[in-house]
Amino acid sequence: MSVSAMDIYRLLPKTNCAKCGEASCMAFATKLSEKEMDLELCTQLTPDEFDTLEDLLAPAVREVIIGKGDKTVTIGGDEVLYRYELSYYNPTAVVIDVSDDLPDNEFEERVKTIENAEFERTGEILTLDAIAVRNKSGDAAKFAAAAEKVKDAKYPLVLCSFDPAAMKSALEIVGDQNPLIYGATENNIEEMAELALQYECPLTLFVPGDLEKMKQLSHTLRAKGLKDIVLDPGTFTGEGIGDTLDNFVMIRRLAVEERDDDFRFPILGIPALLRLNSDEDDVTKGIKEATIAATLMNKYADMIILNGSEIWELIPVLTLRQGLYTDPRKPQAVDPGLYEFGEVDENSPVLLTTNFSLTYYTVEGDLKSGKANCYVLVLETEGRAVDVSVAGGQFNGKAVADLIKDTGIEDKVKTRKLIIPGLGASVSGEIEDDTGWEVAVGPRDSSAVPDYLTKME
Ligand code: SF4
Numbered sequence: 001m002s003v004s005a006m007d008i009y010r011l012l013p014k015t016n017c018a019k020c021g022e023a024s025c026m027a028f029a030t031k032l033s034e035k036e037m038d039l040e041l042c043t044q045l046t047p048d049e050f051d052t053l054e055d056l057l058a059p060a061v062r063e064v065i066i067g068k069g070d071k072t073v074t075i076g077g078d079e080v081l082y083r084y085e086l087s088y089y090n091p092t093a094v095v096i097d098v099s100d101d102l103p104d105n106e107f108e109e110r111v112k113t114i115e116n117a118e119f120e121r122t123g124e125i126l127t128l129d130a131i132a133v134r135n136k137s138g139d140a141a142k143f144a145a146a147a148e149k150v151k152d153a154k155y156p157l158v159l160c161s162f163d164p165a166a167m168k169s170a171l172e173i174v175g176d177q178n179p180l181i182y183g184a185t186e187n188n189i190e191e192m193a194e195l196a197l198q199y200e201c202p203l204t205l206f207v208p209g210d211l212e213k214m215k216q217l218s219h220t221l222r223a224k225g226l227k228d229i230v231l232d233p234g235t236f237t238g239e240g241i242g243d244t245l246d247n248f249v250m251i252r253r254l255a256v257e258e259r260d261d262d263f264r265f266p267i268l269g270i271p272a273l274l275r276l277n278s279d280e281d282d283v284t285k286g287i288k289e290a291t292i293a294a295t296l297m298n299k300y301a302d303m304i305i306l307n308g309s310e311i312w313e314l315i316p317v318l319t320l321r322q323g324l325y326t327d328p329r330k331p332q333a334v335d336p337g338l339y340e341f342g343e344v345d346e347n348s349p350v351l352l353t354t355n356f357s358l359t360y361y362t363v364e365g366d367l368k369s370g371k372a373n374c375y376v377l378v379l380e381t382e383g384r385a386v387d388v389s390v391a392g393g394q395f396n397g398k399a400v401a402d403l404i405k406d407t408g409i410e411d412k413v414k415t416r417k418l419i420i421p422g423l424g425a426s427v428s429g430e431i432e433d434d435t436g437w438e439v440a441v442g443p444r445d446s447s448a449v450p451d452y453l454t455k456m457e
Pocket of ligand 1: 013019020041
């Protein structure tokens with residue numbers, strides 16, 4: 001379970017000196033429990049008190065940072081099994097592999113595809129997070145050459161080889177970039193642990209389908225002083241997918257509920273194995289790979305390695321990730337105010353909507369695709385949709401009157417007619433009374449707004 005504000009407060013100095021920027025130690029404890037402030041901000045702690053609190057605050061799943069400088073990705077950090085209990089932290093890192101046996105031009109093309117893959121959803125640019133270089137050739141020199149080719153890539157690296165000699169050759173090139181080493185197995189654990197310690201890099205432990213053995217080997221790595229470990233319990237992409245999920249869930253339960261130190265690490269899944277082990281056509285493989293990725297992401301995968309890089313395969317995966325890692329305690333909102341679409345002038349129509357992100361970006365998309373020319377007033381509804389904010393009272397005449405005044409829209413247009421969403425019809429009279437504007441009830445669905453505006457002209 002996550003640590004309560006009271007548990008933290010008991011260990012703070014309780015002087016309410018406010019040097020942390022909060023008015024009291026209790027306020028600071030509350031922010032710490034919600035991961036909104038850093039412990040370092042309390043400068044009144046002795047080193048021992050700091051260590052005790054730092055230990056208490058360590059998340060159930062330890063955070064592992066891959067990469068350095070401006071190209072890093074952090075995985076892990078979760079405290080709970082269910083998102084509604086708190087929130088999930090550090091979105092699942094989505095990684096694409098590239099094989100070291102590809103001809104130079106294909107290798108370069110694939111890296112570019114990975115770097116350029118992105119799309120926008122609800123105002124956020126969704127991208128990939130890392131590049132996994134796979135030692136498919138089995139040749140140490142080729143693996144080192146591949147590392148050389150990606151050393152200036154935009155994303156952090158995962159180096160994939162079970163051969164310690166090949167891993168060492170790649171680490172000699174990019175070991176200073178803090179790549180994730182993949183990985184240690186029962187057979188190579190001594191050599192891989194030594195490389196991870198020597199280069200101070202995070203290390204993946206691969207133990208397929210045997211959590212007892214995984215615990216034992218994780219303990220071995222910890223005893224050697226390794227702190228940044230990633231666990232791969234195996235991704236069985238055929239009929240074994242149920243066992244894969246069971247293992248993921250069991251590892252996370254042991255971390256969160258039992259605080260078992262051998263399992264308090266991020267989990268890695270490899271949907272890419274589906275493609276490597278299948279002779280189906282590319283589209284079928286892509287659909288299955290994305291489905292497995294989504295399944296694992298739903299059940300605690302902190303990092304996934306994909307082979308497919310087609311945008312149609314990545315969109316559902318990245319969209320699901322965005323949804324899962326949205327904080328359920330904080331409604332997603334855009335800034336309230338006045339927005340312009342297309343060419344506007346003093347005769348342009350004025351629309352009203354709320355500042356719930358999904359509502360706003362749906363309206364924005366519909367207005368842009370319909371080439372509408374209009375002003376849109378965005379009302380502060382604390383991130384609530386139209387129907388919810390009407391019911392909750394945030395969508396009301398007084399608030400709209402204030403918005404009209406604050407934005408200065410009356411200085412920009414001659415009209416005094418406001419088009420409100422169809423779902424806000426029940427408060428149209430109230431808005432008219434409080435604003436003095438005529439209110440027209442527009443469509444319930446914003447996709448109909450461009451046509452509605454055309455008919456008004
Ligand atoms: S700086 Fe530390 S002691 Fe001072 S109010 Fe903040 S938490 Fe309390």
